[in-house]
Amino acid sequence: MKRTGRIVTEATQAYSFSRRAWLLGGAQAGVGLLLAGRMAWLSVAQNAKYNLLSESNRVNATLVPPRRGWIIDRHGLPIANNRTDFRVDILPDRLPKPERERVLALLTKLLQLTPEDLERIRIDLDRAAGFQPVQIAEKLDWDRFAAVSVRLPELPGVQPTRGFARHYPAGAAVAHLTGYVGAPTAEQYRATHDALLVTPGFKLGKDGLEKTLEPMLRGKPGARRAEVTARGKLVAELATKPDVPGRNARLTIDVGLQEYAARRLGTNSGSAVVIDCRTGEMLCMVSMPAYDPNSFSDGISHLEWEMLSKNDHVPLMNKVTQGLYPPGSTVKPMHALALMENGVSPDERVFCSGALRVGTGVFHCHKRGGHGPLDMRNAVAQSCDIYFYEMIRRLGYDKVAPIARDLGLGQKFELPFTTQRYGTVPDSAWKLGKYKRPWTVADSLNASIGQGYVLTNPLQLAVMVARIASGRALVPSILADHVHRDAPALPFQSENLQVAREAMWKVVNGGGTGAAARLLVPGLSLAGKTGTAQVRRITMAERRVGVLKNAQLPFKLRDHALLVCFAPVENPRYAAAVVLEHNGHTVRTLDTPYIGRDILTYLLDRDRALATLAEVEPTWGGDIATRMAAEEAAYRTAHSPPPAAAATKTDAVVPSDAPAVEEATALANRTQAALSPDTPGPSVAEDGTTERSTDE
Template identity: 50%
Template sequence: MDDPVRRASFTRRALLLGAGMAGTGTLLAGRMAYLSLFEGETYRLKAEGNRVQNRLVPPRRGWIVDRHGKPIALNRPDYRLELRPADISDAGSDLDATLIAIRQVIDIGPDDELRIRDDVATQPRFMPVVVRSGLSWPEFSACNVRLATVPGVEAVQSFSRHYPEGERMAHLIGYVGAPTPEQYRAEKNPLLIYPGYRIGKDGIERHEDRRLRGQAGASRVEVTARGELVRELGTRADKPGNTLKLTIDRDVQNYAARRLGDNSASVIVMDCQSGDVLAMVSMPAYDPNIFSTRVPARLWAALQQDDHTPLLNKSAMGLYPPGSTFKMVSTLAALEAGIDPDEAVLCTGSYRLGNNSWHCHARRGHGGVNMRRALPLSCDTYFYVMGRRVGVDAIAAMARRLGLGAEYPLPIPGQAGGIVPDKAWKQKRYGPDPKKGGWREGETLNAAIGQGYIITNPLQLAVMTARLASGKAVLPRLIDDGSTPDFPSLGIPDAHLAIVRQGMVDVVNAGYGTARAARSPVPDVLIAGKTGTAQVRRISMAERRRGVIRNEALPWKQRDHALFVAFAPAGAPRYAASVILEHGIAGGRYAAPIARDVLTYLFEPERALAVLPAVEAEAAERRAAAAVQDEAASIAAENRRLMPSWLKIDIKPPVFEVAEPDAPQPPREPE
């Protein structure tokens, strides 16, 4: 039955098949050897890369402290409760039972519960879900004690930025926030995409971000393919950011902010000798603690719409005409031009140039005024005459020497430089055509009293005052690096400075000065200063004939800015200050008392604190009134929104004149 030929044929083919099998086997062995021997190193690295993950440990942000080491920005523990769905189901429990157990210890709102259930359903099961963050300490400890036995629930502690002074430091310090995708793309730092990591977004937090950040630590962990942590292989501790010491005095800053009440205003206090900025307040402001987490849309809209510009750092970015506070510059320019301080000018209340009249704030004039009386009286006519005589270029040169028009090396993003106009500036700004870019005589008159093109920011005015008081080219500084800077002299003769300083002393202390309200309550400390009331609207000839409308009768936006610069003690100047109330009506009446109180606080805090209750009560009253009005407006708006469209009629609410324009004008108070 078995055919030998067939058998031989089969054997041949079987051996052929066997050879094929052997060949395949060799191929497989070769392939494996290639993978494990020649490519082995590569694959080992890949396997290691799979297995080991470097996890960042974000560094704690450096503190910001004031000149006495009191904290301004610090890290506060943030307690939250988390649950891990994987652990819950591993322990044979379920989410409902766990939530019931948690509810017996802390409240969970319906919104929170929806979010938790949503997260549990959508996230990978090993990812923790935040039950509630921002737990108070009693809640946190209650969770720790009473939820310790509930599987999958854990109370966690982390850190968040905290600003104990809130809005009083907001503009200066800034706030922190999550980095933007652009920042990450620019820097490629993995820390920037770490959940919950915050970087400086404004103010000093932003400018000094690198110094405050510190260095991230790392932990090498073994993870599964699903990212579950198996064990920790090793850690490198994080290096917290450096503590940043400022020259700011927290108490002075606080006091100044409180003293401002609800004004839209800026206060700056500087050390005349060292340039240390003791206070740099801009009010109103926002709460950086809210900004550092997330800003509710409603609050953001309200902040943006507020005409008191709470989002603008008025101290560094606000620009205002300096008004009469500029007259010290004109005085010094005149002295330098060799004008005799005793030369008198007759002030009749107005000064004619060509067809136009330039008015003095005193309608009936000051009579004969020499340099020593010109500053205390703030006589515009005197400065028209002298300004015209020395020319705008001399005034501008003196203004620059005193620090106006300059940006200072401060750790604040976005300082405004302001404008100190002269002939060259105008030509550059408006073109070489003499009709457009040529300097006109009348503009010199405006410049001499700090109006017209000239524009400064509050910080520059404070520096100007510090330079006048010390005679040195003082530069402001905000970061206390332990050194005491030594500034060169301004090169202005002492005799000239003495005349200006005496004038400023008389502004406050002489019987005819414009800032008698700012006289120091501290017996042996004299305050020297200068008022300024900067016009923000043009007063027409017709209005002048009818009588100028009183500031109080004008809408807030059209009222004059109130300015006051001061230094104290007058004999041996130590502190310089500038106060600007936006649309604050009159420098002498409204700005000067604030400067007085802030300077008093530096010498006798108790006495200064005594005036606060009245100020704060008044501000609170106004705020309450505004709140009532807002409420009514929002109810009206809501009603209107809910009203069917066919019922809506567009009737504009009637507008009533605030005051009779023809009413007899009371004599304007001296500034």
């Protein structure tokens, strides 16, 4: 260090100090400026950003789910409404893991949760995506709700809310009509990032009208804003933005009729549709058995889901639009019309000997001894198969099919349901396209009695009879503001339509096969046509030893029972179709003629209809809710599920898409293929179908 030549004295040192002190002071002033500049940057340039952050700290906005629009019937009665609901949720984000068991234990005490509930909550908490609230309990009474509310400081993440819950007063009777609501799925949230979807208590339509009418029913959420501390303590309530309730959806349905029809179907696996013959409005659309949309909307347990899936009565399927059935003899009035439209005189007779030989095969009538000579009206009234075999053999089914389509079979109708199946009206072109085989006489014969390739859904059958009854091309509607009034007249001779109607009158009132459906309302009469659709082959061998009675057969092999009808005959007002799967005509009060009669009676003489129901309902175990409860209890006892199986399946498969429904529809198609005469093997005669009188 000696190399510096400078001699440092006290004076130079003082000078150096002075310089360096000023330098230091300058540097300090510089830092001061820097700090002031930084502060200006934060508070002026970025003021907006930090203001926003400060506000989002301060104000805790919680969305208030909008009140869902009601679904009301044609008279304004609620089919789906909202009731006040006290509920408690957990926000998994805000519940620290170590606290979980303590919080759950306290909640169990306060809310009297069952071990099943607890198991479900644990599963849901494990699977929760953090932002998705997990339901602890809903539909709470005030006392239990208040008990949780006052102990909130000990319950991190727990959120009690007072909101609205969907309620279906008619329960299962409207399940397939309305569908149900449920919590949105994580995928739905990821797709839209709409904060409403993760708001506790918010539910959206999952199936049926609730789903298709979602945009109309939902409404706009409100917001509850509150000033909160960093620890989440409420300081002050700020102005609340009210929600905008969803719009009400008015249906053409008569909810009283809907509920009546559902109850009147009893233990059947079946469906019923009633259409207003003047406008095409659907007055009821019932598919039973069904699930309870109230319990579906709460999230159902695996056990319930399993019970519904395994039920051979397919409660998850809306049979009105998804069920496909061979229409059987119910198409005979329509075929009569087709014959007349193609020049056949209604007075021309065919001799029924009980069997008809075609080629190498023999086709049988349902009446073994034969009906003797029959004209058209009597052929319909007696449901003679030979008449239609013979007539349609002469005409060819290709002439019939267009008229079947004109009457609505195989047609798609614009209705707000997610899944509809439209069935088949076969003809030679269709067969060639689908099976690459030519149409045969046997095909015509099978189709002539509504078997073989013909498949329809119950709604189409109802439209068919409504069109015959009204003579107009009615289009079914279910939304009150989408009614297709002023349907055009059908392109048929009105005399021919009149003959078809007269024939149907004769079925019920003229010694025909449907006498049981005779209306008991004085001064009014009902016209109809019964049908039986076979779902199995009857072999030659079986025919020789005697065809098995339905009661001897397992449920799945029993015949379907069908009825189409309208009333009053003089001035048709209501048309109905009733289709009962595998009914087999085993119990009279549960068979189509009585059920059809009672459903139309409800519209014409309500007290009489209710009295009949009161009489017969106890014979099959009481009303819907009673029977469903008993069934569930029995299932629960039989299966004694592990608690996990009872846990909520929050993202349950929607009934319309349920495997059980797929399977039921696939079965209809398989049956159709199996019964088709083209399958190699026995002669056509063995494939002939029978019609048992429905009034035995």
